[in-house]
Amino acid sequence: MSWNQPPPYPPLLPPSRPGWTRMRVIVPSAIGLFFLGVIVGSAGSSDNAEISGTAKPTVAATAKSTPPATATTDAAVEPAPTATKAPTTKPTPTKPTVAPADAKPANPETAKVPNFVGMVLQTAQDTAQAEGFFFLASHDSLGASRMQVLDRNWKVCTQNVAPGKTVSVDTKLDFGTVKLEESCP
Secondary structure (H helix, E strand, O other): OOOOOOOOOOOOOOOOOOHHHHHHHHHHHHHHHHHHHHHHHHOOOOOOHHHHOOOOOOOOEEEOOOOOOOOOOOOOOOOOOOEEEOOOOOOOOOOOOOOOOOOOOOOOOEEEOOOOOOOEHHHHHHHHHHHOOOOEEEEEOOOOOOOOOOHHHEEEEEEOOOOOOEEEOOOOEEEEEEEOOOOOO
């Protein structure tokens, strides 16, 4: 080997760290910052009377009004309006009135049920909510007990309330559904 030639093997470099090793520091730090933000955000003061359950007394100021000044030759000085403090009283707690469970409103809102058969389940639900029906359910019409997780992949085959019938908006609408690629039973 000559002194002027490079060595026959490359010099040893320190090993570089793979990218996943940095994630061992970044991910726990991000999770810790998230929980710190949740703790700080939930540690707010409870000055709001509705949240704490107690009402704070208020001070009302009243001002005496004076009639408008008229132009006279005598120099009259009018007293400035004064504020008086209204007496403060403790609010009396009132119990909220709760309607009995079996009591129903005198005139429940009613709506005409549209025809949902043939619609995509998501569209049928959106249409029902636009008509005022919010108590909705769906089931697998083939009896396979499959859950309708992604509503856009299901179509309506049956409905429990006949189309065109006027019912209360509190009525439960139940849709019998199958997957889009399947045929209705």
